[in-house]
Amino acid sequence: MNTMTQSEALSIAEMAIYPLILLALIFVLVRHGTSKQSGFIYLATFCVIRIVGAGFGIAAGLNPNNISDVIWSTVLGSIGLFSILGATLGLLKRIVDQTSLREPRSLGEKNPVVTFLTYIPIIGLLVRVIMKRSTAVSRRSRFIQVLQLPGTAGLVLCIIGAVDQTSANVSNQKQGKVLLKAGVLVFLAIYLCLVALTAKSATDFNRIPAGEKRILVVILVALPLLAVRFTWTLLAYFSSFHTFQIYGGSVIVRIWMATLEELLIVIAFTVIGLMTPKYAYKDANGDETEGFKGQDSLGEIQLQEANWSYQPREARR
Template structure:
């Protein structure tokens, strides 16, 4: 049994148990992309499937197709962790925002323009129709689903091309994979900026919600190491980080361990924090505004004021 096959067996032994725990978390918080926990469940499924390919590769080492797909699914897993992190940060932002939610059928100018672009327009309309963004930062997080989805598609297409017998297709596949990974890196930079901004509002976060931001901030360095390993694997010629024939120790220390710690931390915080709904964000926001008005002040910055949602059924 090769070290990579042993690692795949360990993944199949561990991640179904985490997935079972996440099912309870999803039942508690609801199956919604807004919560971030659905991305964790997706990550566990990706890891289980990828481990299956890893075991198959160990049984048939002459065929590298299974090994390549195991590595590709590993790259796609980054998208799920980024999505989970953004979902948790959005929850914190909605709790500290002083903006009243806009009607769901109103879009900004840039969103309106994007709706006319094929494929992207469908995604934008879906986001603005079902979204629950309370502030500009929340809406920005929702719009990050666009490049995130694009990166995911590029990685999948790149993976398919790399399994081709055509050398030209393999080269193109590697290029597409690199493009998808760079998109994930850009999303990570946005995540760091959003989390840092939320950290400056730490005192405004409800006591039972502060653990969410603490866990996300703690996960950022781990996710950075995971991204560095991916960049070295696909953008460098260092054999230690090679996808095929690379060091198993480097993979465990820079990828497997980081993913495991992040998923465990996010799952635990899912049991710790109370159930969150869109109404909670609206009620928190409206209560703060009424309190400020009762005190005779106008503490809400002019740039953060919006109109009250009507009760006409929109």
């Protein structure tokens, strides 16, 4: 009887853990909806990816000669990065949207002197620029949404690269490695943008609704974990160190630098999804808005639907 390898043990552990998290996420999705903007649909997708990847890992242990099982098991790890990034971006967008609602509509609405200054040439232009802070936050929200496009492109690159690597053609295998590396670099660029956007949002901490501040805290905790996860991925794809090799590398190192970080992030986001009230918003076309109803889970704030209906700044004037 063959002895179970560390890789097989890891796959079995993932097969046991992620279905349980997926069940909790189904409850979260029922509560928050399946909109991509909520971020939680990405977490559910990540769990499915990890379950499928674990299945390939177990199959690879039972049939070591089938290289395609090994390839798909490891490559799905890179594809999973897209889901974690998507979930983090969705939660950050929620915070940014609500921060924009908390900002003053306009300095001129409160001060007639400032209103008068806006009509003076040059000085008026400077005043209007200063008064557009809330508009800048709204643009940040749209930029977060746009980041999903390159993320999708990176996902496509990884999938095509994985398919090419399972080919018997050596040329296709080399092309597959290039595409996988390109996909990882796209994910890295999105992560760096995510760090910058989160840092900017942290400066608005005092204006974030009390019930939503904990989401920002969780994101701030998740970013260093993602940094470690990306470090392992970059070393695995771009270095020649045997320890970090995708195929045959150290399973222990992968657990401490990749698997554990992913698990902690998913659990943290799932818990925050269970604790946080539903948030609906208006999209770019102004369709459907439904704010918070009732108190949040900690009883910190009472938010009425009418108060949280989003309107463009121009419309509010």
